[in-house]
Amino acid sequence: MSPYEIDLVYLWVDGGDPEWLAKKREYLENKTSLNIEATSKARVADNDELRYSLRSAEKYVPWIRKVFIVTDEQKPKWLNLKNEKVEVIDIRALIPPEALPCYNSVIIEHYLYKIPGLSEHFLYANDDMFFNAKIGPEFFFNSEGMPIVRLQRAFLGNWMSRIRGIFNIPTNIYRKTIDRAARLIKEKFGKYYSGTPHHNIDSYLKTDYRNVVEKDFKDEILSTLINHLRSEHDIQRIIYSYYALVKKRGVLRYVSRKESCRIRLQKPDFMDYIMSYNPVLFCLNDTHRATDKDRERVKPFLEALFPEKSGYEL
Template sequence: MVSNNLNPNLKKFLLIFTFLLLLILFLNQNNNHKSARLKTATDSIKDQVKKKEEVKEKENEKEKEKEKENDNVPNDDKIEEKDDDPKDGNEEGEGEKSKEEEKDKEQEEDNKIDLVYTWAGIVKTMSSNIRYNYELQFSLRSAHKYLPWVNKIYILINPDTEYPYWLKKDYSDKIILYDRCKLFDNPDHCPTRNTFAIFAGVHKIQGLSNKFILIDDDVFFNQPLTQDYFFTKDSRLKVTEVRIPVKIYKDDEFKEFNYPEYRWAKCSHRPKPMRKDLIVKFHEAYPGYAELVQSHLRRYKDLSEEFSLIYYEFFNQKRWIEPVGGQEAAFFQIPHKHPEDITKEFEDIYTIFTTQNVKCFNCNDDFSSKPEIYEKQRKVLWNFYNKLYPETPDYEIPNPDHEKYF
């Protein structure tokens, strides 16, 4: 206790000194507490860091041990392990590759175009409807020469037709003689010589490409033609647009079915581009058509309905046809009337075919019914065809005895 007798100034000094001393003591004690807390916190952090380092060190040791184990595993097992766990990127790449392959396959199938013939065989007769004038042999040569992209060739025959004497049998995977009776639901309607009845079931040919070309054996190609001559890029059918009156129906029985009526140019002796899927749609729309047409065993007896005309009109209504002009088609019809001596006539025709734009032509059998005249005409035809198509394809038997079959 400070005495009251002290000098006031001294008394004041002592009080201030005492206060400062107490303050110093308090602050010093507080700093000691802070230092202790700081030291505790620092030690805690150090412990945590040390523990993490220990954990990391243990993990590194485990990784090293695992690597040593992997080094002792054979390479084949490593490859299998990698294959069992493919990366997502690889799966996506494989999926894209699969889609591309599928697209390429579809494009490849779409590019396939077959040829389909009907053929009566080699018949020893003077009937101009079915007698053989080397047509099929040289029509095939023309396709071989000018349509090398053709996939397969189907020749629709009656089951009793003899195999062509000039055709090798080891080419049967490319040139296929096909029993036309397989195209008929009613076996009583076949064998038949009605071409329209055969064409009514042509979409049933096993293995036939979706896009194909119907062709008679007396139709020939005279220039190199691409697929674009027959089909557009979007697979529509190219058909010559020349409008002339065409009578489709002769029998009254056809009128009641209300089939599409077509009045474009007659197409019976021209190459006819077709699509199998479109023919199926036609038969779905007119389910009784095939039975009605196929019930006629003869083409000209009581049936004038033109197969391709009724199909094409149906396709045209659905906008599946691309009309083309006659100049683009460049089709030549050899005249139907001939003199007895046709030598000069066919020399002139040969000049036309080799100097002008003739892409394909028809040579119908309108020759003489008199055997002695016909024999001379047939030999002129042989020379004419051989001048146009002199090369013997691999599928033909070289130098067969033709006269043996006439």
Template sequence: MNHSVDIVLPWVDEKEPGWRQRRIEYDQGKEIESTNIRFQCWDNLHLWFRSIEKCMPWINRIFLITCGHVPDFLNLDNPKLRFVRHDEYIPKEYLPTFNSNTIEMNIHRIKDLSENFILFSDDVFPLLPIEEEYYFKDDMVGDEAVENIISTGSFTKGLHEQRYAQVNNMFIINKYFKKREVQKKDWNKWYCEDYGDRLDRTRACVYWYDFPGFYDPHMANAMKKSTLARLWELEPDALDAGSRNKFRGASDVTQYLIRYWQICTGDFVPRRTQGKVFFPTIDTYKDVVDAINNKAYQMISFNENCTPDEFEIMKRDINASLEKLFPERSSFEK
């Protein structure tokens, strides 16, 4: 039997003039991307709420985090909705922030948030019904313990800062955990047959005495509030340094550190992560449309790479498919 499970969704309205102006003032040419692609608005948040209500009706509450702007469609009177501003839970010395890592790594400070929660992003949509036990079973998170090598790749502005954050996560994990001891204690969780071909990643890392990295599925992740609070107790300087970055920076740590900690302590039930990640371009975005129309996966995420004009075409067609799949208004809409 689980405690109640909440969803946390950070969201930004890229079109809001005040937010854009503050971002420019603090940017000073340091932001990861100058193209605004990171902050393009899909205008489908109402469809996300529909998908959650349809596919995950067992959710206790949804905590929508913003810097203060309220979506026009949102029914603030819905008892299952908690609207949270940054200044309600993020320490004032970190504000304003345009760094998703700062927003996510302070979530444990949100009042009334359940111990068990699922961290979503607004580009992740469930397409099929998902049982609560997929995320939490007997109050343990559902996850997969799969190792992976952190590859630097080619130097791309933004990507290198992401890699720094991954390495920062691993410095903390290897400081507190011995890989051989962790895997020996929970051998069946590390070498679970349910992982399928992803086991090959862990086998390829067997000769490393330290954890070289973990496989990070870009899906909604089950987490515990107490885990994040514990990380702040143990590593206040590291988490403080990252939280002070107005934009993503080389001293960041990320939400995946919470996953890694839960995995290394054995506080999880092994299962294979379901879903499909898309990186659509104007030439490939129809794959996303087809996946939605055919309900081909339990969950999908899509992170576009395109020009503004191409984005509008992709947005139109992908949103039309989501609208067709979830035509009924949710209780979160006025």
């Protein structure tokens, strides 16, 4: 067992909730030139992934002290709030008022460290990320309590994306926000990290979050609060991992698909990925290329992997 407590944090939204949808439509009503990456259904579609992610957590990482689910005035109808290990946190308790209304998860992610009672060591997961093997705390933190920073190597495709970004030739928002984080670290600390996010469950120290947001990159983070929708001017949360590395408070590890696997929803072979790689972690990633027909395949797939109801469910 770990000598320190470790919490697990999720962001969750029910994009099919009529009240929430009405608020968002009202906000978007007079907006023009909207980027499909920022407004895509993939950003908010609830395919019931959180239910199964929690099943995976209870099964494979039972040592988690507490689960925090950050939402926008919502809560999953099936969630068992009598379970003392789970707590729902509204974004208004975390983000500055000028960031509201907020339909940009990147902004919310910068303020996770403000969750009341959050442990110094914590894991962060999107609701479409899953544990797929029994692992201990040492998978995420070393013996000194430093986070294991998992990155993907910058293959040619990643480098080309960066080059396109440099010369202002179109690339996607996601890559631009990663590039901005890397550049900020380079400008301040003289070290450029070319590794990119493995797009899966990550480990952090609350202290690093606080130092980035309130001290070292305070102005840069504050300047993004006006981005109520995803923007290429955002700063991706990879900045906290780069920061941990540059401050020698993190341990770099490049991942393989056996350790961390990203399965895109528009691909037809979900189970093939699991059978081929048997990954420790996997993400079932919804994208703007996915269709509702693709989304219909999610629940049967997850039910096959995690059929047993967890204590987080009513």
